[in-house]
Amino acid sequence: MAQTEPNNLSFNAQTALITGASRGIGAAAARALARAGITRFxxxxxxxxxxxxxxxxxLRAAGCDVTLAQADLSVQEGIDSLIAAYHAWGQPVDILVNNAGHLVGRAKLAEYTSAHYDAIMNLNVKSAWFMTQAVAPSMIAKGGGCIVNLSSIAARTGGGVGATIYAASKAAVAAFTKGLVKELAPQGIRVNAVSPGTVDNYFHEKYSNPQILNAVLQQTPAGRLGDxxxxxxxxxxxCSNAARYIHGQTIELNGGMFMV
Ligand SMILES: NC(=O)c1ccc[n+]([C@@H]2O[C@H](COP(=O)([O-])OP(=O)(O)OC[C@H]3O[C@@H](n4cnc5c(N)ncnc54)[C@H](OP(=O)(O)O)[C@@H]3O)[C@@H](O)[C@H]2O)c1
Incomplete structure (x- = not known):
């Protein structure tokens, strides 16, 4: 039977831009993409x-070309400075992973300040949206690309106590992932999201405690947290050719804790 593309994990890609790559999921994504053959980051x-x-x-020891940029994406100046650094770098991007994100801090409705709300939405939604706006033209010019956004199980459940606006921000990410498909799929660009459950990493060291993590564990059929x-x-x-017809999906990874 004829196939239009190779049915494997091959890539038509060379260059990846990853936000929040200093640790956790972003750092693991950089390593995994390098193992898969990406050479410029x-x-x-x-x-x-x-x-x-x-x-x-x-990554450099493995032969990759790596450029770094620092920015606090919870504020407008940081978003602007990252976009400026990207334009100054000036390379076309094949893969964009909008990964930077955080809870910023647990707060109940009555405790919310406008600044806290803005920090969560700037970091988790606005920075991903405007990085996509900055990078998409280079993908359009090349005739293709892949964008992966980080949503969360919180988008489905409303989040734990004190994480409501974080949950809302991740629902916004899942929604704009779908909306962008209508604009970008005709240009050869695939946009999808991943939605982790509870990943046992710095995020939860900072914002959770053993009681919260144990409660999640008890509700997880796989019997462990994610990594x-x-x-x-x-x-x-x-991002691979194996996913070449997947557009606009939010892939849930949660050990069966929440099944869509
Ligand atoms: N861990 C989970 O269980 C879980 C579940 C669902 C979704 N997620 C999502 O997965 C993504 C990655 O998180 P992670 O689990 O890998 O957490 P992590 O290990 O704590 O890493 C978070 C990354 O985001 C960056 N970041 C945090 N605050 C920032 C800010 N104000 N400005 C710019 N960058 C900032 C961090 O940069 P620095 O460390 O350099 O400051 C770091 O690189 C996030 O979008 C998160 O919401 C995580």
């Missing part, structure tokens, strides 16, 4: 210089 980080420098050294590498592997799959 533009990697963003915010506060963890040690993490991003170690990752850059590792960075399995989210990264799904990102690699979505």
């Amino acid at each position: 533009f990697l963003h980080y915010n506060s963890f210089g040690e993490g991003i420098n170690a990752l850059a050294a590792e 960075n590498e399995e989210v990264a592997d799904t990102i690699v799959f979505l």
Whole structure:
């Protein structure tokens, strides 16, 4: 039977831009994409210089070309500075992973400030939207590309107590993932999202506690929390030719805790 594309995890890609690559899922995605054959990286980080420098050294030792950019994406100036750094770099991008994101802090309705709300929405929604706006023209000019956004199980459940606006921000990510398909699929660009459940990493070291994590574990049929590498592997799959007809999907990775 004739096939139009190779039915495997091959790539028509050389260059990846990943936000939030200094640790966790973003760093694992950079390593996994390098193993899959990506050779040029533009990697963003915010506060963890040690993490991003170690990752850059590792990728360079493997023969990759790596450019780094620092920016706090919870504020408009940081979003503007990352976009300016990307334009100054000036390379066409095949893969964009809008990964940078955080809870920013747990707060109940009565405790919310406007600044807290804006920080969550800037980091999780606005930065991903405007990075996509900045990068898409180079994909359109090349006739193709892949964008993977980070949503969350919180988008489906409303999040834990104090994480409501974080959950809303991740629902916005899942929604604009679908909306963008209508604009970008005709240009050869695939847009999808991954939606992790609870990944056992720095995110939860910072914002959860053993009681919260144990409660999640009790409700997870797979009997364990997720890890960075399995989210990264799904990102690699979505960017590969094996996923060539997948558009606008949000892939849930949660050990069966929440089944769509
Ligand atoms: N961990 C989970 O269970 C889970 C579940 C669902 C979705 N997610 C999503 O997965 C993505 C990656 O998170 P992770 O689990 O890998 O967490 P992580 O290990 O804590 O990494 C978060 C990354 O985002 C960056 N970041 C955080 N605040 C930032 C800010 N103000 N400005 C710019 N960058 C910022 C961090 O940069 P620095 O460290 O350099 O500051 C880091 O590179 C996020 O979008 C998160 O919402 C995570």
